[in-house]
Amino acid sequence: MTPLSPRLLKGGLVRMDPGSGRVLGAIALQYNPDTLTRTLQVQASSAGDRPEALRLKGAAIGLERSGSP
Numbered sequence: 001m002t003p004l005s006p007r008l009l010k011g012g013l014v015r016m017d018p019g020s021g022r023v024l025g026a027i028a029l030q031y032n033p034d035t036l037t038r039t040l041q042v043q044a045s046s047a048g049d050r051p052e053a054l055r056l057k058g059a060a061i062g063l064e065r066s067g068s069p
Contacts, residue, residue: 006032031066039063 008030015025040060 006034009033036064036066039065 009032011029011031013027013029014023016023040062042060043058
């Protein structure tokens with residue numbers, strides 16, 4: 001790696017059979033962690049006029065973006 005090239009990390013996504021644990025497929029990824037950002041947004045449940053603490057209607061919504069900071 002030259003001093004001008006970005007630092008790259010490797011990762012992947014693996015699809016597995018839940019019963020046997022057998023790997024059904026895999027996707028290899030390579031990314032630059034200096035330009036990758038991740039944002040999570042909570043899906044809060046609305047209870048009319050009164051907000052209820054820690055009442056969620058689903059999993060957090062994730063947004064991952066790769067590009068210039």
